[in-house]
Amino acid sequence: MLAEKYAARIDQIFSKYPTKRSAVMPLLHLAQEEFGYVNEEAIQQVAVLCDMDPTQVQSIAGFYTMYSERPKGKYWLQVCTDLACALRGADKFHKELKEHLGVEEGGTTEDGLFTVEHVMCLAACDKAPMLQCNFHFEENLDMDKMKARIEAWRAEAAAEKSGAKKASAKTKA
Amino acid sequence: MKTMNIIYREKDIPNIREYDVYVANGGYDALKKALGQKPTEVIDTVKASNLRGRGGAGFPTGVKWSFIPQSEPIKYVVVNCDESETGTFKDRQIIENNPHQLIEGALIAAYAIQATAVYIYLRGEFWDQAFDLDARIEEARKGGMVGKNIAGSGYNCEVYTHVGAGAYICGEESALLESLEGKLGQPRVRPPFPANKGGGLYGEPTVINNVETLANVPWIITNGPDAFKKIGTEQSAGTKIFCVSGNVEKPANYEVPMGTTIRELLFDLAGGISGGRQIKALLPSGGSGPIIRINGNDDPILDTPCTYEDIAAKTGSILGSASFIVIDETVDITWVASKVTKFFKHESCGKCTPCREGTYWLDKTLDRIMRGEAKESDVDLIANVARNMQGVTLCALGDFAANPIIHTIKNFPEDFKSHIGAAKTPAAPKTAAAAGD
Numbered sequence: 305m306l307a308e309k310y311a312a313r314i315d316q317i318f319s320k321y322p323t324k325r326s327a328v329m330p331l332l333h334l335a336q337e338e339f340g341y342v343n344e345e346a347i348q349q350v351a352v353l354c355d356m357d358p359t360q361v362q363s364i365a366g367f368y369t370m371y372s373e374r375p376k377g378k379y380w381l382q383v384c385t386d387l388a389c390a391l392r393g394a395d396k397f398h399k400e401l402k403e404h405l406g407v408e409e410g411g412t413t414e415d416g417l418f419t420v421e422h423v424m425c426l427a428a429c430d431k432a433p434m435l436q437c438n439f440h441f442e443e444n445l446d447m448d449k450m451k452a453r454i455e456a457w458r459a460e461a462a463a464e465k466s467g468a469k470k471a472s473a474k475t476k477a
Numbered sequence: 478m479k480t481m482n483i484i485y486r487e488k489d490i491p492n493i494r495e496y497d498v499y500v501a502n503g504g505y506d507a508l509k510k511a512l513g514q515k516p517t518e519v520i521d522t523v524k525a526s527n528l529r530g531r532g533g534a535g536f537p538t539g540v541k542w543s544f545i546p547q548s549e550p551i552k553y554v555v556v557n558c559d560e561s562e563t564g565t566f567k568d569r570q571i572i573e574n575n576p577h578q579l580i581e582g583a584l585i586a587a588y589a590i591q592a593t594a595v596y597i598y599l600r601g602e603f604w605d606q607a608f609d610l611d612a613r614i615e616e617a618r619k620g621g622m623v624g625k626n627i628a629g630s631g632y633n634c635e636v637y638t639h640v641g642a643g644a645y646i647c648g649e650e651s652a653l654l655e656s657l658e659g660k661l662g663q664p665r666v667r668p669p670f671p672a673n674k675g676g677g678l679y680g681e682p683t684v685i686n687n688v689e690t691l692a693n694v695p696w697i698i699t700n701g702p703d704a705f706k707k708i709g710t711e712q713s714a715g716t717k718i719f720c721v722s723g724n725v726e727k728p729a730n731y732e733v734p735m736g737t738t739i740r741e742l743l744f745d746l747a748g749g750i751s752g753g754r755q756i757k758a759l760l761p762s763g764g765s766g767p768i769i770r771i772n773g774n775d776d777p778i779l780d781t782p783c784t785y786e787d788i789a790a791k792t793g794s795i796l797g798s799a800s801f802i803v804i805d806e807t808v809d810i811t812w813v814a815s816k817v818t819k820f821f822k823h824e825s826c827g828k829c830t831p832c833r834e835g836t837y838w839l840d841k842t843l844d845r846i847m848r849g850e851a852k853e854s855d856v857d858l859i860a861n862v863a864r865n866m867q868g869v870t871l872c873a874l875g876d877f878a879a880n881p882i883i884h885t886i887k888n889f890p891e892d893f894k895s896h897i898g899a900a901k902t903p904a905a906p907k908t909a910a911a912a913g914d
Contacts, residue, residue, distance in 0.1 A: 424820055
């Protein structure tokens with residue numbers, strides 16, 4: 305349960321506002337962090353916390369684009385292809401990135417690591433092409449830099465996986 | 478041609494983002510000075526400076542503050558850091574590099590209207606920046622500048638950040654308030670206006686200002702309104718940050734005195750048009766303002782001073798948020814119209830029918846034009862649809878979405894004509910620049 309696991313953080317969020325409802329967006333962000341996406345459980349728990357109807361919480365989750373209602377890859381790559389970035393090659397970059405990873409728009413690689421989609425302006429027009437990976441900005445990109453980043457993320461994911469295996473082996477021992 | 482850094486002080490003082498460095502360079506002195514004055518004196522100073530809102534509308538800041546009824550016990554200052562207009566990236570640089578100047582400016586505004594709290598609404602994608610800003614607010618709190626009894630004055634005011642979740646419409650002030658209250662980001666019916674009881678945040682009188690606007694305030698309090706008016710022009714006082722993007726050699730934010738010409742900005746500062754090409758068009762206020770036709774690098778329109786009044790009178794466009802998207806000779810303006818329309822179609826909140834349906838049909842018809850499947854009458858059709866979106870929606874997004882259509886067709890009819898009866902080519906832009914050379 306979010307309420308127990310993140311009690312201090314939730315209290316801190318509620319302390320900012322005179323109404324419980326104002327906390328719905330920060331709590332949906334927290335739930336997405338916990339569950340990887342905004343699933344039914346997230347909706348229910350946030351509704352209880354904010355004293356709202358689950359339908360109202362669902363409508364908030366559906367309205368704002370940063371809440372995902374489907375699972376995403378471990379690395380959620382959102383490429384800005386808006387006008388200012390497109391004038392500096394963002395459409396081409398976006399297309400090549402999808403080809404490199406072998407995914408369609410909005411698709412996730414078979415290993416579950418990467419989801420690629422395009423997004424609207426991210427306020428980084430002077431550093432195009434750019435993308436956000438799990439909401440962190442990666443800027444001044446080209447495909448060579450991108451391929452190196454992808455390899456680094458793959459290595460990071462593999463290290464985490466083997467680390468987790470070792471940890472569970474230790475627990476068993 | 479030089480920049481003038483009233484806001485981007487990190488260019489002159491590295492690490493000014495840190496509280497101690499900011500204070501060592503006069504930081505929070507303006508707040509202390511303001512706290513020693515009557516709130517109405519602070520409002521009068523800002524009024525006299527002619528500071529105008531930097532978010533796009535250009536409304537006089539001091540006048541906005543004076544609308545707040547002083548008699549109400551609970552009042553708010555809301556900082557609009559939703560920065561989402563295509564081509565705009567100036568506020569992000571302020572919160573990343575000179576955050577205390579924003580916090581100080583917001584607190585001066587808060588004192589002037591006797592607000593009980595400040596909320597800084599950041600677009601959700603400023604995720605890392607929001608955490609950093611929280612840390613800066615805590616630094617200021619430790620320094621006695623935020624919270625109870627600020628600088629020993631007896632004035633109390635909290636400063637909070639609030640993170641959105643990806644919606645352009647939340648930059649519209651009433652939609653921003655809805656979002657902050659935990660609702661869908663959709664504009665409100667006005668009146669009541671945010672300054673009035675019943676119209677602001679939680680129904681309390683509220684001032685909503687852009688980040689850049691508030692970051693100007695400490696300088697004005699310290700140096701006085703006359704010094705501020707000496708920079709720029711009478712109607713457009715001070716500096717302005719220009720976000721220059723698109724087909725230029727050095728895209729970046731440039732802070733310059735108002736009245737700097739378009740040519741100085743694009744050629745002296747931004748290094749000229751990419752690849753030595755000719756300029757074809759300029760969007761001076763991101764995707765939402767009318768497009769300016771520019772017939773190459775010798776066009777005298779480039780000598781227009783960048784002020785609210787000159788851009789309006791001499792180019793027929795608006796200065797707005799000063800997000801200069803530069804478009805070179807290789808770019809098809811129909812493609813530009815299509816790109817910008819896709820943005821507004823995606824960002825329409827769906828509340829008002831003309832905007833919700835209009836953006837959908839504009840996008841659909843533009844796709845047809847881009848595929849080479851359109852009739853000549855389709856160009857008139859989208860112009861007609863766009864005109865029917867103007868002035869009939871609760872917020873300006875309807876007008877913003879109509880602008881790119883109406884003004885691209887008016888200023889670049891030949892670009893639209895080139896698609897009529899054309900071979901059925903894929904919609905991809907044929908331009909070297911757009912393809913990313």
